[in-house]
Amino acid sequence: MIEYAATxxxxxxxxxxxxxxxxxxxxxxxxxxxxxRTSAPGIRVSRWA
Structure with missing residues:
Protein backbone atom coordinates (compact mmCIF):
# COMPACT_ATOMS: atom_id res chain seq x y z
CA MET A 1 0.00 0.00 0.00
CA ILE A 2 1.18 3.48 -0.73
CA GLU A 3 1.98 5.52 2.36
CA TYR A 4 0.88 9.13 2.42
CA ALA A 5 0.35 11.95 4.84
CA ALA A 6 -3.31 12.21 5.86
CA THR A 7 -5.32 13.14 8.87
CA ARG A 37 -31.84 -24.50 -4.41
CA THR A 38 -34.97 -24.93 -6.49
CA SER A 39 -38.24 -23.47 -5.26
CA ALA A 40 -39.81 -26.96 -5.08
CA PRO A 41 -37.23 -29.62 -4.20
CA GLY A 42 -39.23 -32.54 -5.64
CA ILE A 43 -39.74 -30.99 -9.09
CA ARG A 44 -37.02 -31.43 -11.67
CA VAL A 45 -36.88 -30.58 -15.35
CA SER A 46 -35.97 -33.37 -17.70
CA ARG A 47 -32.87 -32.72 -19.74
CA TRP A 48 -34.78 -34.21 -22.72
CA ALA A 49 -37.64 -31.73 -22.45
Whole structure:
Protein backbone atom coordinates (compact mmCIF):
# COMPACT_ATOMS: atom_id res chain seq x y z
CA MET A 1 0.00 0.00 0.00
CA ILE A 2 1.18 3.48 -0.73
CA GLU A 3 1.98 5.52 2.36
CA TYR A 4 0.88 9.13 2.42
CA ALA A 5 0.35 11.95 4.84
CA ALA A 6 -3.31 12.21 5.86
CA THR A 7 -5.32 13.14 8.87
CA UNK A 8 -6.56 10.50 11.28
CA UNK A 9 -10.13 10.94 10.03
CA UNK A 10 -9.06 10.29 6.44
CA UNK A 11 -7.11 7.19 7.43
CA UNK A 12 -10.07 5.85 9.42
CA UNK A 13 -12.40 6.55 6.51
CA UNK A 14 -10.10 4.72 4.12
CA UNK A 15 -9.95 1.75 6.47
CA UNK A 16 -13.77 1.65 6.74
CA UNK A 17 -14.11 1.86 2.95
CA UNK A 18 -11.61 -0.97 2.53
CA UNK A 19 -13.58 -3.17 4.96
CA UNK A 20 -16.84 -2.37 3.17
CA UNK A 21 -15.35 -3.33 -0.21
CA UNK A 22 -13.95 -6.53 1.27
CA UNK A 23 -17.38 -7.46 2.68
CA UNK A 24 -19.04 -6.88 -0.69
CA UNK A 25 -16.43 -9.08 -2.36
CA UNK A 26 -16.94 -11.85 0.22
CA UNK A 27 -20.72 -11.66 -0.23
CA UNK A 28 -20.40 -11.82 -4.02
CA UNK A 29 -18.09 -14.83 -3.90
CA UNK A 30 -20.40 -16.58 -1.43
CA UNK A 31 -23.38 -15.92 -3.70
CA UNK A 32 -21.55 -17.18 -6.80
CA UNK A 33 -20.42 -20.42 -5.18
CA UNK A 34 -23.54 -21.05 -3.06
CA UNK A 35 -25.49 -24.21 -3.78
CA UNK A 36 -28.53 -23.28 -5.79
CA ARG A 37 -31.84 -24.50 -4.41
CA THR A 38 -34.97 -24.93 -6.49
CA SER A 39 -38.24 -23.47 -5.26
CA ALA A 40 -39.81 -26.96 -5.08
CA PRO A 41 -37.23 -29.62 -4.20
CA GLY A 42 -39.23 -32.54 -5.64
CA ILE A 43 -39.74 -30.99 -9.09
CA ARG A 44 -37.02 -31.43 -11.67
CA VAL A 45 -36.88 -30.58 -15.35
CA SER A 46 -35.97 -33.37 -17.70
CA ARG A 47 -32.87 -32.72 -19.74
CA TRP A 48 -34.78 -34.21 -22.72
CA ALA A 49 -37.64 -31.73 -22.45
Missing amino acids: TEVKQGMARAHEARAQVLRDAISWIFARR
